[in-house]
Amino acid sequence: MLGALGLDSAAGLFDSIPEDVRLARPLDTPPALSEIELLERFEQMAARNSAARRPSFLGAGAYSHYAPTIVDSLIQRSEFFTAYTPYQPEISQGTLQAIFEFQTLVCQLTGMDVANASMYDGSTAMAEAVLMAERVTRRRRVLVSGAVHPEYLKVAETYVAHAGVELQRLGFDEETGRTEVGEGAALDKTVAAVVVQSPNFFGSIEDLKGLAERAHAVGALLVAVVTEGASFGLLRSPGACGADVVVAEGQSFGVPLSFGGPYVGLFATREQYARQLPGRLAGVAYDKEGRRGFVLTLATREQHIRREKATSNICTNEGLIALAATIYLTTMGRRGLQEVAAQCAQKAAYARRRIAALEGFSLPHSAPVFNEFVVRAPAAAEGLLRRLAAERNVTGGLPLSRYFPGRPNDFLVCVTETNKRADIDALVEGLKNSLESGG
Amino acid sequence: MVLKATPHITQNEALSFERSQTGRRGYRLPALDVDETPADELLPAELRRDDDLEGVPELSEPDVVRHFTRISTWNYNIDLGMYPLGSCTMKYNSRLNEKVARIPGFANLHPLAAEEDAQGALEVMHELQEHLAEITGLPGVSLQPAAGAHGELTGVMMIRAFLDARDGAGEGDQPKRDVMLIPDSAHGTNPASAHLSGFKVKTIRSTDEGLTDLSHLRELCASGDVAGLMLTNPNTTGVFERNIVEICRIIHDAGGLVYMDGANMNALVGVARPGDMGVDVIHLNLHKTFSTPHGGGGPGSGPCCCTAELDPFLPVPRVVKVGGEGAGARFALDSDRPQSVGRVKAFYGNFGMHLRALSYILTHGNDGLREATEAAVLNARFIAHGLADTFDKPFGPPPMHEVLFTDKRQSRKGVHTLDIAKRLIDYGFHPMTIYFPLIVQGAMLIEPTESVGRSELQQFVEAMKEIAREALEDPETVLNAPHTTRIGRLDEAAAARRPVLRWRPAEKSASA
Amino acid sequence: MSNIPDGLHYSKDHEWLRVEGETGTVGITDHAQNSLGDVVYVELPKVGDSFGGHESFGSVESVKAVSELFLPVGGEVVEVNESLQDEPEKVNTDPYGEGWMVRVRIADASQIDGLLSAKEYEDFVQTDAE
Numbered sequence A: 001m002l003g004a005l006g007l008d009s010a011a012g013l014f015d016s017i018p019e020d021v022r023l024a025r026p027l028d029t030p031p032a033l034s035e036i037e038l039l040e041r042f043e044q045m046a047a048r049n050s051a052a053r054r055p056s057f058l059g060a061g062a063y064s065h066y067a068p069t070i071v072d073s074l075i076q077r078s079e080f081f082t083a084y085t086p087y088q089p090e091i092s093q094g095t096l097q098a099i100f101e102f103q104t105l106v107c108q109l110t111g112m113d114v115a116n117a118s119m120y121d122g123s124t125a126m127a128e129a130v131l132m133a134e135r136v137t138r139r140r141r142v143l144v145s146g147a148v149h150p151e152y153l154k155v156a157e158t159y160v161a162h163a164g165v166e167l168q169r170l171g172f173d174e175e176t177g178r179t180e181v182g183e184g185a186a187l188d189k190t191v192a193a194v195v196v197q198s199p200n201f202f203g204s205i206e207d208l209k210g211l212a213e214r215a216h217a218v219g220a221l222l223v224a225v226v227t228e229g230a231s232f233g234l235l236r237s238p239g240a241c242g243a244d245v246v247v248a249e250g251q252s253f254g255v256p257l258s259f260g261g262p263y264v265g266l267f268a269t270r271e272q273y274a275r276q277l278p279g280r281l282a283g284v285a286y287d288k289e290g291r292r293g294f295v296l297t298l299a300t301r302e303q304h305i306r307r308e309k310a311t312s313n314i315c316t317n318e319g320l321i322a323l324a325a326t327i328y329l330t331t332m333g334r335r336g337l338q339e340v341a342a343q344c345a346q347k348a349a350y351a352r353r354r355i356a357a358l359e360g361f362s363l364p365h366s367a368p369v370f371n372e373f374v375v376r377a378p379a380a381a382e383g384l385l386r387r388l389a390a391e392r393n394v395t396g397g398l399p400l401s402r403y404f405p406g407r408p409n410d411f412l413v414c415v416t417e418t419n420k421r422a423d424i425d426a427l428v429e430g431l432k433n434s435l436e437s438g439g
Numbered sequence B: 001m002v003l004k005a006t007p008h009i010t011q012n013e014a015l016s017f018e019r020s021q022t023g024r025r026g027y028r029l030p031a032l033d034v035d036e037t038p039a040d041e042l043l044p045a046e047l048r049r050d051d052d053l054e055g056v057p058e059l060s061e062p063d064v065v066r067h068f069t070r071i072s073t074w075n076y077n078i079d080l081g082m083y084p085l086g087s088c089t090m091k092y093n094s095r096l097n098e099k100v101a102r103i104p105g106f107a108n109l110h111p112l113a114a115e116e117d118a119q120g121a122l123e124v125m126h127e128l129q130e131h132l133a134e135i136t137g138l139p140g141v142s143l144q145p146a147a148g149a150h151g152e153l154t155g156v157m158m159i160r161a162f163l164d165a166r167d168g169a170g171e172g173d174q175p176k177r178d179v180m181l182i183p184d185s186a187h188g189t190n191p192a193s194a195h196l197s198g199f200k201v202k203t204i205r206s207t208d209e210g211l212t213d214l215s216h217l218r219e220l221c222a223s224g225d226v227a228g229l230m231l232t233n234p235n236t237t238g239v240f241e242r243n244i245v246e247i248c249r250i251i252h253d254a255g256g257l258v259y260m261d262g263a264n265m266n267a268l269v270g271v272a273r274p275g276d277m278g279v280d281v282i283h284l285n286l287h288k289t290f291s292t293p294h295g296g297g298g299p300g301s302g303p304c305c306c307t308a309e310l311d312p313f314l315p316v317p318r319v320v321k322v323g324g325e326g327a328g329a330r331f332a333l334d335s336d337r338p339q340s341v342g343r344v345k346a347f348y349g350n351f352g353m354h355l356r357a358l359s360y361i362l363t364h365g366n367d368g369l370r371e372a373t374e375a376a377v378l379n380a381r382f383i384a385h386g387l388a389d390t391f392d393k394p395f396g397p398p399p400m401h402e403v404l405f406t407d408k409r410q411s412r413k414g415v416h417t418l419d420i421a422k423r424l425i426d427y428g429f430h431p432m433t434i435y436f437p438l439i440v441q442g443a444m445l446i447e448p449t450e451s452v453g454r455s456e457l458q459q460f461v462e463a464m465k466e467i468a469r470e471a472l473e474d475p476e477t478v479l480n481a482p483h484t485t486r487i488g489r490l491d492e493a494a495a496a497r498r499p500v501l502r503w504r505p506a507e508k509s510a511s512a
Numbered sequence C: 001m002s003n004i005p006d007g008l009h010y011s012k013d014h015e016w017l018r019v020e021g022e023t024g025t026v027g028i029t030d031h032a033q034n035s036l037g038d039v040v041y042v043e044l045p046k047v048g049d050s051f052g053g054h055e056s057f058g059s060v061e062s063v064k065a066v067s068e069l070f071l072p073v074g075g076e077v078v079e080v081n082e083s084l085q086d087e088p089e090k091v092n093t094d095p096y097g098e099g100w101m102v103r104v105r106i107a108d109a110s111q112i113d114g115l116l117s118a119k120e121y122e123d124f125v126q127t128d129a130e
Helices: A010-014 A035-047 A069-075 A093-110 A122-137 A150-160 A208-217 A229-233 A271-276 A303-309 A319-356 A381-392 A421-436 B061-072 B095-101 B119-136 B148-167 B189-196 B214-221 B244-253 B262-267 B351-387 B417-426 B454-473 B475-479 B492-497 B505-509 C030-036 C109-114 C118-129
Strands: A141-145 A166-170 A191-197 A221-226 A245-249 A265-269 A282-286 A292-296 A372-376 A410-414 B140-142 B179-183 B200-204 B226-232 B257-261 B281-283 B304-306 B318-323 B330-334 B403-406 B443-446 C015-020 C023-028 C039-043 C056-062 C066-070 C075-080 C102-106
Touching: A010 B351, A035 B095, A035 B119, A035 B351, A069 A319, A069 B061, A093 A229, A093 A245, A093 A265, A093 A282, A093 A292, A093 A319, A093 B061, A122 A141, A122 A150, A122 A191, A122 A221, A122 A245, A122 A265, A122 A271, A141 A150, A150 A166, A191 A208, A208 A221, A221 A229, A229 A245, A229 A319, A265 A271, A282 B492, A303 B189, A319 A372, A319 A410, A319 A421, A319 B061, A381 A410, A381 A421, B095 B351, B119 B140, B119 B262, B119 B304, B119 B318, B119 B330, B119 B351, B148 B189, B148 B226, B148 B257, B148 B262, B148 B281, B148 B304, B179 B189, B179 B214, B189 B200, B189 B226, B200 B214, B214 B226, B214 B244, B226 B244, B244 B257, B257 B262, B262 B351, B351 B403, B351 B454, B417 B443, B417 B454, B417 B475, B454 B475, B492 C039, C023 C030, C023 C075, C102 C109
Parallel strands: A141 A166, A141 A191, A191 A221, A221 A245, B179 B200, B179 B226, B226 B257, B257 B281
Antiparallel strands: A245 A265, A282 A292, A372 A410, B140 B304, B281 B304, B318 B330, B403 B443, C015 C023, C023 C102, C039 C056, C056 C066, C075 C102
């Protein structure tokens, strides 16, 4: 082939690169490994992740849920995972129909009218919702609950740093664990949106209806954030409570934990704000013969057309993960989602009862919860949980001191349908014994 | 002439909601093993869902498998054949990478596990960081951004933070230096990202060779308000910016920084390094250059690599080595970076893609990475050579990993880029990128990647030549293409005028 | 050859103005709608909004492009063609009639002199094409 192009060697291909900029040595990266050697290497590294091998009560934005086997086998079909953005709809109907189904399912779960094809994750979806609120209302101030996931808050702060939006944190009631909008918050006509997570980071279910009313009274939007997608199976939808924008993390829908990513952000809103949505949208279209198909539509909102005036700079999103979530939701279906949610809530209630009965332990927040709740130990939680892992081989929860240094004895416990009764009992026994052995 | 494509039996398939049958189940969970608390004690009624999840489908497992299998057969994909989307780098997606990502020790690891229980994951990230630093020649690396545009936003925010620290903050949201220079050939994410960081955008013209116009660049820099330049190299016309060192010097002398969009790294890996050219910060697309799967639109991963000077501004937490060597090495997450731009995403980035990219780098080895680059450029040159007499090639310099043509010759007869693309489908290829970059009319940007052999390249060249001939002798065939797909050209205008963006029960009658 | 009726004033941004006493009706020209292709959406201001001459008052979208709309002369919006919400295609089928966009109370009548006549606009379109 080089001959056909009139070149002597491969080096000639790079003549247009100035010599002083060309790399004059091989890359200092390892030599090629065979499949056998490579797998061995990765297995060795994986073996150092002891947390992956034991029962876990970790939640806080990433959840252990059962994923039906067919989810992973279907997303490994070449046609789904080696295809790209459906720029040519005639040969991308598989991807486009799946996106349309995803958008519909997101609307059904959130109680909204329109949803996009996905965002990177729940945290960036929330940040984009803040920016959208400013675009829609033309107001600068956004009130964000201090009970939103701390990492989500950090992401929002980074996104709005120079975007003409002022974020103000709302406090929460120590007793209930719920967001408080006090006088000092100044919820008035200068506010674009009130952003609240429910169930919140502490597991408390918020009064979305009440907050929506207060926001609407001053012409502000209510943005509801959901990190545990399983809660949609049991809790009243944010849409039904009056939310204007709902963003969520979809990792609970058949997506592996995978040390934090890839996950999938859900973004849904009311009909009237459809043109302010960031991200891709698939819509129905017909060909000359009247056959129904799907196309990417309302593209004029997006970066490749509107450039600096785009609703977002997002391009590649989380396509295959959205597909996994779609297959999960379709397989579990209406009854499966309800059953998963019911089991999560029931097992969490059982765990709460047993832990609350332990001497020295308490549940500091009184608001109703779904499957996550805070436990207050009589000693430092971090050390307690480390001992529990070493002695009982269970990850008992998340020490809150990771984000709230002023709460060293508190830890967050999450229970899902994957936690067996025996595991919960072992957790409870472990907590009890760790005190007896000298704490 | 042997056509790659033949009509293929596919099945019709309605929406899952239209297939739904009340009472069907696709799953089974173990029975509840704890004493049941009555619903009202569990949660007050006003907090509970009252719509019974109406509309969410009920399907059996075979229903679900058939549904998604059928619709999957409507997709073109890389495993079928060449997918020459320019600047997308549609190379082979290794199954070995998929196996690695599914190792339970990685797949089942919670991001908030204690650091001492996640050492393997941190080791993977640290090693990937080192290799990406070596490949780009830029030592500071963050794997946190989830896609190219995300990495781009991060890089531009870092420039903003650096300048605010060096020159002092501006007034309100405005930086002291508020202009970001972007070539007219740039991808739309570039100006969108600049805008999100509070910059104004000024466009730099391209020369008639498709390269950055240096005199225009100098002119724009003379105003003293330039914060930086966002550049793609090779640029979006597929050509290497041979004045890159001078370009970086001009920007640096004017007090600004150079951001490089790394979308076209497939032409540079192992051959030349952005850090050696004077670039200050770059984002990479792991789903392009490093073969992680495109997935129908993601997940991506857009790591940011930068100079030592910009390192303090990278997102947190950073993955650092804290001691030991080899099997005894220990790693940690370090958030103590007071000048960091902050977080751009919860947790640490798309870790599943980090795994796959590292697997790609180790599979190829340092020789293999360079060979892949050579093959990618060779393949694009082959196509350029083969089509030089048939299509208008607007710019002279030799193409790198992708080649740009326009429909100038064919459009005189009424056949345009869109039509050529649709007709290419009938020949068994996914069309190239069309109407990008915007600096020429009717652009066709072709990137074969290294994952294509000579015979398929030859077939592509022949198909394009045949279409050019049809455009002259039998234009109707091209104008009404594609003819072999299960659905024809869709009315996108009607779709945008009255958008239907979700299924609703009343729409059951809108059948295929 | 696009339609350029007499009796209207034209701007170099391809908008037309029909003066009716103190108010003027504004839309885009036949040449403009033809270049845009099928119009899918028109973003219009609210009644009561005011704009200066050549200031952007909205935008018009086709499937693949967005163009800003510029008011030929400054004024206050007194009426908006709401029917374009549901039938944006009127801009293509009847750009000078049913495809009208806004009606404004003209702030400064002398600005009209700065606009082009039908013949001048025709010449402008010709040279622009070259």
